[in-house]
Amino acid sequence: MKKLIALLLATLGFAGAVQANTGGIEWDKFPKDKMSDMASLQHGAKIFVNYCLNCHSAAYMRYNRMRDIGLTEVDIKNNLLFAAEKVGETMKVSLDPKEAKAWFGANPPDLSVIARSRADGAKGSGADYLYTYMRNFYRDDTKATGWNNLAFPSVAMPHVLWELQGQRIAKFEEVADPHDHEKKTHVFAGYEMIKPGTMTERQYDDAVADLVAYLQWMGEPAQAQRFQLGVIVLIFLGILTVFAWRLNASYWKDVK
Numbered sequence: 425m426k427k428l429i430a431l432l433l434a435t436l437g438f439a440g441a442v443q444a445n446t447g448g449i450e451w452d453k454f455p456k457d458k459m460s461d462m463a464s465l466q467h468g469a470k471i472f473v474n475y476c477l478n479c480h481s482a483a484y485m486r487y488n489r490m491r492d493i494g495l496t497e498v499d500i501k502n503n504l505l506f507a508a509e510k511v512g513e514t515m516k517v518s519l520d521p522k523e524a525k526a527w528f529g530a531n532p533p534d535l536s537v538i539a540r541s542r543a544d545g546a547k548g549s550g551a552d553y554l555y556t557y558m559r560n561f562y563r564d565d566t567k568a569t570g571w572n573n574l575a576f577p578s579v580a581m582p583h584v585l586w587e588l589q590g591q592r593i594a595k596f597e598e599v600a601d602p603h604d605h606e607k608k609t610h611v612f613a614g615y616e617m618i619k620p621g622t623m624t625e626r627q628y629d630d631a632v633a634d635l636v637a638y639l640q641w642m643g644e645p646a647q648a649q650r651f652q653l654g655v656i657v658l659i660f661l662g663i664l665t666v667f668a669w670r671l672n673a674s675y676w677k678d679v680k
Contacts, residue, residue, distance in 0.1 A: 454551040458637035468638025482515035484536035562594040590621030
């Protein structure tokens, strides 16, 4: 428990740095219906293992926990077990933290609770942020990785899904500052595709939603069961209240 709290606090600290670089853009709304779609969660798990688990770990998640989203141990072992030998192991990576810092400028954060840590009451949930972030990469030759991100300017992470989305450049317009007309500000004016990916824009957005759904689920795998149990408890308390009310009325009806 202490390790989990320490991880959450560390991730929240990293999140503060991220939120300080959000550039003031509005976050898009993550399609919440993905959370109840087993096929989406399974597809998100596949994308996570193939594209994210190379650098990012999920040290508080075991592979066999994916049985909760409808996968069998055989499915996991044959299709998702690339960085471990047994399905009971945690999702760790072999990337050396020192090498990671030298390559990226910072050690890639653990993603076990990434969706929970990115929430911002004013802008949206952590899922909203991740959904926005993964869809706003663009080419920028001035950066070490060759990539930049509208949701997180000067991000150290390259665009790992670029083959799916394609390569784009961002266009900015110079407009007068509404408070000081002598000053000019750069305003985002849209993207221009320079090399299409293997997916259409709609397909890519859907794939990212699946990935974010899995990250959201991974942060609290028992969330669906907890909600379900909560509904059952509330129904039970409601029925118990009716019985208690009628019993109380029956007990005191002859008392004057």
